[in-house]
Amino acid sequence: MILTKRKLAHIVFESNDKASKTFDVILLVLIFSSIIIAVLDSVGELHLKYGKIFYALELGFTFLFTLEYILRIWLTSKTLKYVTSFYGIVDLMAILPVYLSFFILNTQLLSVIRALRLLRVIRILKLGRYLSEADFLRESLKASAAKIQIFLFSVLTIVLIMGTLMFVVEGPVNGFTSIPAGMYWAIVTLTTVGFGDITPQTPVGQLLASLIMLMGYAIIAVPTGIVSSEMAKRRMPQNYEKEKTCTFCGFDHLERGDNFCKKCGEKVRD
Known part of the structure:
Protein backbone atom coordinates (compact mmCIF):
# COMPACT_ATOMS: atom_id res chain seq x y z
CA MET A 1 0.00 0.00 0.00
CA ILE A 2 1.43 3.35 -1.08
CA LEU A 3 1.00 6.11 1.47
CA THR A 4 0.05 9.39 -0.15
CA LYS A 5 0.59 12.69 1.64
CA ARG A 6 -3.16 12.95 2.24
CA LYS A 7 -3.33 9.44 3.73
CA LEU A 8 -0.26 10.08 5.88
CA ALA A 9 -1.77 13.36 7.13
CA HIS A 10 -4.93 11.48 8.08
CA ILE A 11 -2.90 8.95 10.08
CA VAL A 12 -0.90 11.62 11.90
CA PHE A 13 -3.66 14.12 12.68
CA GLU A 14 -6.78 11.95 12.99
CA SER A 15 -7.75 9.05 15.26
CA ASN A 16 -10.85 7.52 13.69
CA ASP A 17 -9.34 4.41 12.12
CA LYS A 18 -6.96 1.61 13.08
CA ALA A 19 -3.86 3.12 11.46
CA SER A 20 -4.39 6.50 13.13
CA LYS A 21 -5.01 4.98 16.55
CA THR A 22 -1.96 2.73 16.18
CA PHE A 23 0.21 5.76 15.38
CA ASP A 24 -1.12 7.66 18.39
CA VAL A 25 -0.70 4.71 20.76
CA ILE A 26 2.91 4.17 19.61
CA LEU A 27 3.55 7.88 20.10
CA LEU A 28 2.15 7.78 23.62
CA VAL A 29 4.29 4.73 24.47
CA LEU A 30 7.39 6.57 23.23
CA ILE A 31 6.50 9.69 25.22
CA PHE A 32 5.85 7.73 28.39
CA SER A 33 9.08 5.72 27.94
CA SER A 34 11.15 8.88 27.44
CA ILE A 35 9.71 10.40 30.60
CA ILE A 36 10.60 7.27 32.60
CA ILE A 37 14.17 7.40 31.23
CA ALA A 38 14.51 11.08 32.22
CA VAL A 39 13.23 10.35 35.74
CA LEU A 40 15.55 7.35 36.21
CA ASP A 41 18.51 9.34 34.88
CA SER A 42 18.04 11.87 37.68
CA VAL A 43 18.79 9.16 40.30
CA GLY A 44 22.48 9.41 41.16
CA GLU A 45 23.21 5.68 41.50
CA LEU A 46 21.42 4.81 38.27
CA HIS A 47 23.07 7.69 36.43
CA LEU A 48 26.54 6.43 37.39
CA LYS A 49 25.78 2.91 36.17
CA TYR A 50 23.55 3.52 33.17
CA GLY A 51 24.03 7.20 32.37
CA LYS A 52 25.44 6.58 28.90
CA ILE A 53 22.64 4.15 28.06
CA PHE A 54 19.99 6.60 29.29
CA TYR A 55 21.53 9.40 27.25
CA ALA A 56 21.69 7.22 24.12
CA LEU A 57 18.04 6.26 24.56
CA GLU A 58 17.11 9.91 25.08
CA LEU A 59 18.89 10.83 21.86
CA GLY A 60 16.97 8.09 20.08
CA PHE A 61 13.63 9.29 21.43
CA THR A 62 14.49 12.88 20.53
CA PHE A 63 15.43 11.85 16.99
CA LEU A 64 12.05 10.13 16.55
CA PHE A 65 10.15 13.10 18.04
CA THR A 66 12.08 15.46 15.78
CA LEU A 67 11.08 13.44 12.75
CA GLU A 68 7.49 13.50 13.94
CA TYR A 69 7.60 17.28 14.47
CA ILE A 70 9.03 17.86 10.99
CA LEU A 71 6.47 15.45 9.57
CA ARG A 72 3.60 17.36 11.17
CA ILE A 73 4.91 20.66 9.78
CA TRP A 74 5.22 19.13 6.31
CA LEU A 75 1.80 17.48 6.35
CA THR A 76 -0.29 20.31 7.73
CA SER A 77 -1.80 22.82 5.35
CA LYS A 78 -1.69 25.48 8.10
CA THR A 79 1.94 25.40 9.15
CA LEU A 80 1.99 28.68 11.08
CA LYS A 81 -1.21 27.79 12.92
CA TYR A 82 0.24 24.45 14.03
CA VAL A 83 3.65 25.85 15.02
CA THR A 84 2.07 28.56 17.17
CA SER A 85 -0.66 26.34 18.62
CA PHE A 86 -0.52 24.80 22.10
CA TYR A 87 0.40 21.35 20.83
CA GLY A 88 2.86 22.78 18.32
CA ILE A 89 4.74 24.65 21.05
CA VAL A 90 4.68 21.60 23.33
CA ASP A 91 5.99 19.40 20.50
CA LEU A 92 8.87 21.82 19.98
CA MET A 93 9.63 22.16 23.69
CA ALA A 94 9.68 18.36 23.94
CA ILE A 95 12.80 18.13 21.75
CA LEU A 96 14.67 21.37 22.53
CA PRO A 97 16.06 20.35 25.97
CA VAL A 98 18.08 17.48 24.51
CA TYR A 99 19.62 19.71 21.85
CA LEU A 100 20.40 22.28 24.52
CA SER A 101 22.18 19.57 26.53
CA PHE A 102 24.99 19.74 23.96
CA PHE A 103 25.76 23.20 25.36
CA ILE A 104 24.20 23.24 28.86
CA LEU A 105 24.72 20.29 31.21
CA ASN A 106 21.68 18.22 32.32
CA THR A 107 19.11 20.24 30.37
CA GLN A 108 17.98 16.97 28.78
CA LEU A 109 16.14 16.26 32.03
CA LEU A 110 13.76 19.09 31.12
CA SER A 111 12.39 16.78 28.43
CA VAL A 112 9.83 15.66 31.03
CA ILE A 113 7.78 18.51 29.56
CA ARG A 114 6.76 15.80 27.12
CA ALA A 115 4.24 14.78 29.76
CA LEU A 116 2.03 17.53 28.33
CA ARG A 117 1.90 15.55 25.10
CA LEU A 118 0.05 12.83 26.98
CA LEU A 119 -2.97 15.13 26.75
CA ARG A 120 -3.45 13.60 23.33
CA VAL A 121 -4.92 10.62 25.19
CA ILE A 122 -8.13 12.66 25.48
CA ARG A 123 -8.59 12.35 21.76
CA ILE A 124 -7.49 8.72 21.50
CA LEU A 125 -9.65 7.37 24.33
CA LYS A 126 -12.67 9.43 23.30
CA LEU A 127 -12.62 11.46 26.50
CA GLY A 128 -13.79 14.60 24.76
CA ARG A 129 -17.00 14.56 26.78
CA TYR A 130 -14.94 15.59 29.80
CA LEU A 131 -13.73 18.71 28.04
CA SER A 132 -17.03 20.41 28.87
CA GLU A 133 -16.24 19.92 32.56
CA ALA A 134 -12.82 21.46 32.00
CA ASP A 135 -14.48 24.42 30.28
CA PHE A 136 -16.88 24.69 33.22
CA LEU A 137 -13.99 24.88 35.67
CA ARG A 138 -12.11 27.38 33.49
CA GLU A 139 -15.14 29.66 33.21
CA SER A 140 -15.69 29.47 36.98
CA LEU A 141 -12.07 30.48 37.62
CA LYS A 142 -12.34 33.25 35.04
CA ALA A 143 -15.48 34.63 36.71
CA SER A 144 -13.70 34.54 40.07
CA ALA A 145 -10.56 36.28 38.78
CA ALA A 146 -11.41 39.77 40.07
CA LYS A 147 -12.30 38.50 43.56
CA ILE A 148 -9.19 36.34 43.72
CA GLN A 149 -7.00 39.29 42.66
CA ILE A 150 -8.43 41.40 45.49
CA PHE A 151 -7.89 38.48 47.86
CA LEU A 152 -4.26 38.07 46.78
CA PHE A 153 -3.64 41.81 47.15
CA SER A 154 -5.04 41.63 50.69
CA VAL A 155 -2.82 38.67 51.51
CA LEU A 156 0.20 40.49 50.10
CA THR A 157 -0.59 43.48 52.31
CA ILE A 158 -0.84 41.24 55.38
CA VAL A 159 2.45 39.55 54.47
CA LEU A 160 4.19 42.91 54.07
CA ILE A 161 2.93 44.22 57.42
CA MET A 162 3.66 41.01 59.36
CA GLY A 163 7.06 40.59 57.72
CA THR A 164 8.01 44.13 58.67
CA LEU A 165 6.78 43.68 62.25
CA MET A 166 8.80 40.49 62.63
CA PHE A 167 11.90 42.22 61.28
CA VAL A 168 11.46 44.99 63.84
CA VAL A 169 10.59 42.69 66.75
CA GLU A 170 12.99 39.77 66.14
CA GLY A 171 15.82 41.37 64.15
CA PRO A 172 18.80 39.77 62.36
CA VAL A 173 19.85 37.92 65.52
CA ASN A 174 16.91 35.52 65.19
CA GLY A 175 17.12 35.09 61.42
CA PHE A 176 14.96 38.03 60.30
CA THR A 177 17.79 39.76 58.45
CA SER A 178 15.58 41.99 56.29
CA ILE A 179 11.97 42.80 55.45
CA PRO A 180 12.02 40.38 52.46
CA ALA A 181 13.21 37.64 54.83
CA GLY A 182 10.36 38.55 57.18
CA MET A 183 7.91 38.42 54.27
CA TYR A 184 9.23 34.99 53.29
CA TRP A 185 8.61 33.77 56.84
CA ALA A 186 5.12 35.33 56.82
CA ILE A 187 4.21 33.58 53.56
CA VAL A 188 5.46 30.23 54.83
CA THR A 189 3.61 30.64 58.11
CA LEU A 190 0.42 32.05 56.60
CA THR A 191 0.14 29.11 54.21
CA THR A 192 0.62 26.74 57.19
CA VAL A 193 3.69 25.15 55.58
CA GLY A 194 6.09 26.10 58.37
CA PHE A 195 9.57 25.08 57.23
CA GLY A 196 11.06 26.01 60.58
CA ASP A 197 14.22 27.50 59.06
CA ILE A 198 13.31 30.86 60.65
CA THR A 199 11.49 30.90 63.98
CA PRO A 200 10.59 33.76 66.35
CA GLN A 201 12.35 33.65 69.73
CA THR A 202 10.83 36.60 71.61
CA PRO A 203 7.39 36.47 73.31
CA VAL A 204 6.05 39.26 71.07
CA GLY A 205 7.32 37.51 67.96
CA GLN A 206 5.72 34.24 69.05
CA LEU A 207 2.44 36.05 69.67
CA LEU A 208 2.54 37.52 66.16
CA ALA A 209 3.38 34.08 64.78
CA SER A 210 0.38 32.57 66.58
CA LEU A 211 -1.91 35.23 65.13
CA ILE A 212 -0.68 34.72 61.59
CA MET A 213 -1.04 30.93 61.94
CA LEU A 214 -4.65 31.28 63.02
CA MET A 215 -5.19 33.77 60.22
CA GLY A 216 -3.78 31.22 57.77
CA TYR A 217 -6.53 28.70 58.50
CA ALA A 218 -9.18 31.33 57.80
CA ILE A 219 -7.49 32.57 54.63
CA ILE A 220 -7.24 29.09 53.08
CA ALA A 221 -11.03 28.87 52.93
CA VAL A 222 -11.49 32.17 51.08
CA PRO A 223 -10.36 31.26 47.52
CA THR A 224 -12.10 27.89 47.84
CA GLY A 225 -15.33 29.62 48.78
CA ILE A 226 -15.02 32.15 45.95
CA VAL A 227 -14.57 29.51 43.25
CA SER A 228 -17.16 27.18 44.79
CA SER A 229 -19.69 30.00 44.79
CA GLU A 230 -19.13 30.67 41.09
CA MET A 231 -19.37 26.97 40.31
CA ALA A 232 -22.64 26.70 42.24
CA LYS A 233 -24.09 29.68 40.35
CA ARG A 234 -23.22 28.05 37.02
CA ARG A 235 -24.77 24.76 38.13
CA MET A 236 -28.10 26.42 38.94
CA PRO A 237 -30.94 25.86 36.50
Whole structure:
Protein backbone atom coordinates (compact mmCIF):
# COMPACT_ATOMS: atom_id res chain seq x y z
CA MET A 1 0.00 0.00 0.00
CA ILE A 2 1.43 3.35 -1.08
CA LEU A 3 1.00 6.11 1.47
CA THR A 4 0.05 9.39 -0.15
CA LYS A 5 0.59 12.69 1.64
CA ARG A 6 -3.16 12.95 2.24
CA LYS A 7 -3.33 9.44 3.73
CA LEU A 8 -0.26 10.08 5.88
CA ALA A 9 -1.77 13.36 7.13
CA HIS A 10 -4.93 11.48 8.08
CA ILE A 11 -2.90 8.95 10.08
CA VAL A 12 -0.90 11.62 11.90
CA PHE A 13 -3.66 14.12 12.68
CA GLU A 14 -6.78 11.95 12.99
CA SER A 15 -7.75 9.05 15.26
CA ASN A 16 -10.85 7.52 13.69
CA ASP A 17 -9.34 4.41 12.12
CA LYS A 18 -6.96 1.61 13.08
CA ALA A 19 -3.86 3.12 11.46
CA SER A 20 -4.39 6.50 13.13
CA LYS A 21 -5.01 4.98 16.55
CA THR A 22 -1.96 2.73 16.18
CA PHE A 23 0.21 5.76 15.38
CA ASP A 24 -1.12 7.66 18.39
CA VAL A 25 -0.70 4.71 20.76
CA ILE A 26 2.91 4.17 19.61
CA LEU A 27 3.55 7.88 20.10
CA LEU A 28 2.15 7.78 23.62
CA VAL A 29 4.29 4.73 24.47
CA LEU A 30 7.39 6.57 23.23
CA ILE A 31 6.50 9.69 25.22
CA PHE A 32 5.85 7.73 28.39
CA SER A 33 9.08 5.72 27.94
CA SER A 34 11.15 8.88 27.44
CA ILE A 35 9.71 10.40 30.60
CA ILE A 36 10.60 7.27 32.60
CA ILE A 37 14.17 7.40 31.23
CA ALA A 38 14.51 11.08 32.22
CA VAL A 39 13.23 10.35 35.74
CA LEU A 40 15.55 7.35 36.21
CA ASP A 41 18.51 9.34 34.88
CA SER A 42 18.04 11.87 37.68
CA VAL A 43 18.79 9.16 40.30
CA GLY A 44 22.48 9.41 41.16
CA GLU A 45 23.21 5.68 41.50
CA LEU A 46 21.42 4.81 38.27
CA HIS A 47 23.07 7.69 36.43
CA LEU A 48 26.54 6.43 37.39
CA LYS A 49 25.78 2.91 36.17
CA TYR A 50 23.55 3.52 33.17
CA GLY A 51 24.03 7.20 32.37
CA LYS A 52 25.44 6.58 28.90
CA ILE A 53 22.64 4.15 28.06
CA PHE A 54 19.99 6.60 29.29
CA TYR A 55 21.53 9.40 27.25
CA ALA A 56 21.69 7.22 24.12
CA LEU A 57 18.04 6.26 24.56
CA GLU A 58 17.11 9.91 25.08
CA LEU A 59 18.89 10.83 21.86
CA GLY A 60 16.97 8.09 20.08
CA PHE A 61 13.63 9.29 21.43
CA THR A 62 14.49 12.88 20.53
CA PHE A 63 15.43 11.85 16.99
CA LEU A 64 12.05 10.13 16.55
CA PHE A 65 10.15 13.10 18.04
CA THR A 66 12.08 15.46 15.78
CA LEU A 67 11.08 13.44 12.75
CA GLU A 68 7.49 13.50 13.94
CA TYR A 69 7.60 17.28 14.47
CA ILE A 70 9.03 17.86 10.99
CA LEU A 71 6.47 15.45 9.57
CA ARG A 72 3.60 17.36 11.17
CA ILE A 73 4.91 20.66 9.78
CA TRP A 74 5.22 19.13 6.31
CA LEU A 75 1.80 17.48 6.35
CA THR A 76 -0.29 20.31 7.73
CA SER A 77 -1.80 22.82 5.35
CA LYS A 78 -1.69 25.48 8.10
CA THR A 79 1.94 25.40 9.15
CA LEU A 80 1.99 28.68 11.08
CA LYS A 81 -1.21 27.79 12.92
CA TYR A 82 0.24 24.45 14.03
CA VAL A 83 3.65 25.85 15.02
CA THR A 84 2.07 28.56 17.17
CA SER A 85 -0.66 26.34 18.62
CA PHE A 86 -0.52 24.80 22.10
CA TYR A 87 0.40 21.35 20.83
CA GLY A 88 2.86 22.78 18.32
CA ILE A 89 4.74 24.65 21.05
CA VAL A 90 4.68 21.60 23.33
CA ASP A 91 5.99 19.40 20.50
CA LEU A 92 8.87 21.82 19.98
CA MET A 93 9.63 22.16 23.69
CA ALA A 94 9.68 18.36 23.94
CA ILE A 95 12.80 18.13 21.75
CA LEU A 96 14.67 21.37 22.53
CA PRO A 97 16.06 20.35 25.97
CA VAL A 98 18.08 17.48 24.51
CA TYR A 99 19.62 19.71 21.85
CA LEU A 100 20.40 22.28 24.52
CA SER A 101 22.18 19.57 26.53
CA PHE A 102 24.99 19.74 23.96
CA PHE A 103 25.76 23.20 25.36
CA ILE A 104 24.20 23.24 28.86
CA LEU A 105 24.72 20.29 31.21
CA ASN A 106 21.68 18.22 32.32
CA THR A 107 19.11 20.24 30.37
CA GLN A 108 17.98 16.97 28.78
CA LEU A 109 16.14 16.26 32.03
CA LEU A 110 13.76 19.09 31.12
CA SER A 111 12.39 16.78 28.43
CA VAL A 112 9.83 15.66 31.03
CA ILE A 113 7.78 18.51 29.56
CA ARG A 114 6.76 15.80 27.12
CA ALA A 115 4.24 14.78 29.76
CA LEU A 116 2.03 17.53 28.33
CA ARG A 117 1.90 15.55 25.10
CA LEU A 118 0.05 12.83 26.98
CA LEU A 119 -2.97 15.13 26.75
CA ARG A 120 -3.45 13.60 23.33
CA VAL A 121 -4.92 10.62 25.19
CA ILE A 122 -8.13 12.66 25.48
CA ARG A 123 -8.59 12.35 21.76
CA ILE A 124 -7.49 8.72 21.50
CA LEU A 125 -9.65 7.37 24.33
CA LYS A 126 -12.67 9.43 23.30
CA LEU A 127 -12.62 11.46 26.50
CA GLY A 128 -13.79 14.60 24.76
CA ARG A 129 -17.00 14.56 26.78
CA TYR A 130 -14.94 15.59 29.80
CA LEU A 131 -13.73 18.71 28.04
CA SER A 132 -17.03 20.41 28.87
CA GLU A 133 -16.24 19.92 32.56
CA ALA A 134 -12.82 21.46 32.00
CA ASP A 135 -14.48 24.42 30.28
CA PHE A 136 -16.88 24.69 33.22
CA LEU A 137 -13.99 24.88 35.67
CA ARG A 138 -12.11 27.38 33.49
CA GLU A 139 -15.14 29.66 33.21
CA SER A 140 -15.69 29.47 36.98
CA LEU A 141 -12.07 30.48 37.62
CA LYS A 142 -12.34 33.25 35.04
CA ALA A 143 -15.48 34.63 36.71
CA SER A 144 -13.70 34.54 40.07
CA ALA A 145 -10.56 36.28 38.78
CA ALA A 146 -11.41 39.77 40.07
CA LYS A 147 -12.30 38.50 43.56
CA ILE A 148 -9.19 36.34 43.72
CA GLN A 149 -7.00 39.29 42.66
CA ILE A 150 -8.43 41.40 45.49
CA PHE A 151 -7.89 38.48 47.86
CA LEU A 152 -4.26 38.07 46.78
CA PHE A 153 -3.64 41.81 47.15
CA SER A 154 -5.04 41.63 50.69
CA VAL A 155 -2.82 38.67 51.51
CA LEU A 156 0.20 40.49 50.10
CA THR A 157 -0.59 43.48 52.31
CA ILE A 158 -0.84 41.24 55.38
CA VAL A 159 2.45 39.55 54.47
CA LEU A 160 4.19 42.91 54.07
CA ILE A 161 2.93 44.22 57.42
CA MET A 162 3.66 41.01 59.36
CA GLY A 163 7.06 40.59 57.72
CA THR A 164 8.01 44.13 58.67
CA LEU A 165 6.78 43.68 62.25
CA MET A 166 8.80 40.49 62.63
CA PHE A 167 11.90 42.22 61.28
CA VAL A 168 11.46 44.99 63.84
CA VAL A 169 10.59 42.69 66.75
CA GLU A 170 12.99 39.77 66.14
CA GLY A 171 15.82 41.37 64.15
CA PRO A 172 18.80 39.77 62.36
CA VAL A 173 19.85 37.92 65.52
CA ASN A 174 16.91 35.52 65.19
CA GLY A 175 17.12 35.09 61.42
CA PHE A 176 14.96 38.03 60.30
CA THR A 177 17.79 39.76 58.45
CA SER A 178 15.58 41.99 56.29
CA ILE A 179 11.97 42.80 55.45
CA PRO A 180 12.02 40.38 52.46
CA ALA A 181 13.21 37.64 54.83
CA GLY A 182 10.36 38.55 57.18
CA MET A 183 7.91 38.42 54.27
CA TYR A 184 9.23 34.99 53.29
CA TRP A 185 8.61 33.77 56.84
CA ALA A 186 5.12 35.33 56.82
CA ILE A 187 4.21 33.58 53.56
CA VAL A 188 5.46 30.23 54.83
CA THR A 189 3.61 30.64 58.11
CA LEU A 190 0.42 32.05 56.60
CA THR A 191 0.14 29.11 54.21
CA THR A 192 0.62 26.74 57.19
CA VAL A 193 3.69 25.15 55.58
CA GLY A 194 6.09 26.10 58.37
CA PHE A 195 9.57 25.08 57.23
CA GLY A 196 11.06 26.01 60.58
CA ASP A 197 14.22 27.50 59.06
CA ILE A 198 13.31 30.86 60.65
CA THR A 199 11.49 30.90 63.98
CA PRO A 200 10.59 33.76 66.35
CA GLN A 201 12.35 33.65 69.73
CA THR A 202 10.83 36.60 71.61
CA PRO A 203 7.39 36.47 73.31
CA VAL A 204 6.05 39.26 71.07
CA GLY A 205 7.32 37.51 67.96
CA GLN A 206 5.72 34.24 69.05
CA LEU A 207 2.44 36.05 69.67
CA LEU A 208 2.54 37.52 66.16
CA ALA A 209 3.38 34.08 64.78
CA SER A 210 0.38 32.57 66.58
CA LEU A 211 -1.91 35.23 65.13
CA ILE A 212 -0.68 34.72 61.59
CA MET A 213 -1.04 30.93 61.94
CA LEU A 214 -4.65 31.28 63.02
CA MET A 215 -5.19 33.77 60.22
CA GLY A 216 -3.78 31.22 57.77
CA TYR A 217 -6.53 28.70 58.50
CA ALA A 218 -9.18 31.33 57.80
CA ILE A 219 -7.49 32.57 54.63
CA ILE A 220 -7.24 29.09 53.08
CA ALA A 221 -11.03 28.87 52.93
CA VAL A 222 -11.49 32.17 51.08
CA PRO A 223 -10.36 31.26 47.52
CA THR A 224 -12.10 27.89 47.84
CA GLY A 225 -15.33 29.62 48.78
CA ILE A 226 -15.02 32.15 45.95
CA VAL A 227 -14.57 29.51 43.25
CA SER A 228 -17.16 27.18 44.79
CA SER A 229 -19.69 30.00 44.79
CA GLU A 230 -19.13 30.67 41.09
CA MET A 231 -19.37 26.97 40.31
CA ALA A 232 -22.64 26.70 42.24
CA LYS A 233 -24.09 29.68 40.35
CA ARG A 234 -23.22 28.05 37.02
CA ARG A 235 -24.77 24.76 38.13
CA MET A 236 -28.10 26.42 38.94
CA PRO A 237 -30.94 25.86 36.50
CA GLN A 238 -31.58 28.74 34.14
CA ASN A 239 -35.07 29.22 35.52
CA TYR A 240 -33.93 29.46 39.14
CA GLU A 241 -34.48 33.21 39.31
CA LYS A 242 -37.94 32.78 37.81
CA GLU A 243 -39.13 30.53 40.67
CA LYS A 244 -41.03 31.57 43.77
CA THR A 245 -42.13 29.88 47.00
CA CYS A 246 -45.60 29.02 48.25
CA THR A 247 -46.25 30.88 51.50
CA PHE A 248 -48.56 28.10 52.75
CA CYS A 249 -46.64 24.84 52.24
CA GLY A 250 -43.18 26.14 51.40
CA PHE A 251 -43.01 24.50 47.98
CA ASP A 252 -40.26 26.41 46.18
CA HIS A 253 -40.49 25.29 42.56
CA LEU A 254 -43.26 27.57 41.41
CA GLU A 255 -42.84 29.72 38.32
CA ARG A 256 -43.56 33.42 38.39
CA GLY A 257 -46.66 32.90 36.30
CA ASP A 258 -48.26 30.38 38.68
CA ASN A 259 -51.24 31.73 40.63
CA PHE A 260 -51.88 28.51 42.58
CA CYS A 261 -49.45 26.14 44.30
CA LYS A 262 -48.81 22.93 42.40
CA LYS A 263 -48.51 21.03 45.70
CA CYS A 264 -51.21 22.32 48.07
CA GLY A 265 -53.47 24.19 45.63
CA GLU A 266 -53.55 27.39 47.70
CA LYS A 267 -53.44 30.77 46.00
CA VAL A 268 -49.89 32.03 45.70
CA ARG A 269 -49.03 35.51 46.84
CA ASP A 270 -46.48 37.53 44.88
